[in-house]
Amino acid sequence: MGVKLEVFRMMLYLSFPVAMFWISNQPEYFEEYVVKRKREIFPRNEEEQRKELEAFKERMRVRWEQQLLKERSESEN
Template sequence: MGTWHLEVMKMALYMTFPVGLFYYFNRPEIFEEHVTKKRREIMPLPNIEAMEYYKKAIEEARKRKEVKWEDELAKLDNK
């Protein structure tokens, strides 16, 4: 068995080791470049022209659907 000095040293190690690892691995400058690169591979930046085309197409589809609903409501009102 060790003396109380050994127990204090062990307790200090048990407490500082996880805290030190937490501090080291939670600093963004360590992994920021890797994460940003992987994110760009998985989700590339959107193409602005394509996004505008899709927005216009969605808006046109909504307008056609609204016109169709209005025609159907007008038919129901006339009956």
């Protein structure tokens, strides 16, 4: 009975983590629990996000133009 018991224990030790991994990675589970919870915690405010993105783009454009002007002025000297 020793070998059969060891085989059973080994199958149990290996099957439990694999089963938990398989169950927790089902798309329905992910959608239901993770995505819905994230949307509850971080609700979308589309208008505010759009304004923040536009302001960020403008800051990056200004920074890029200043860097180009700086490089140009250094190359002229």
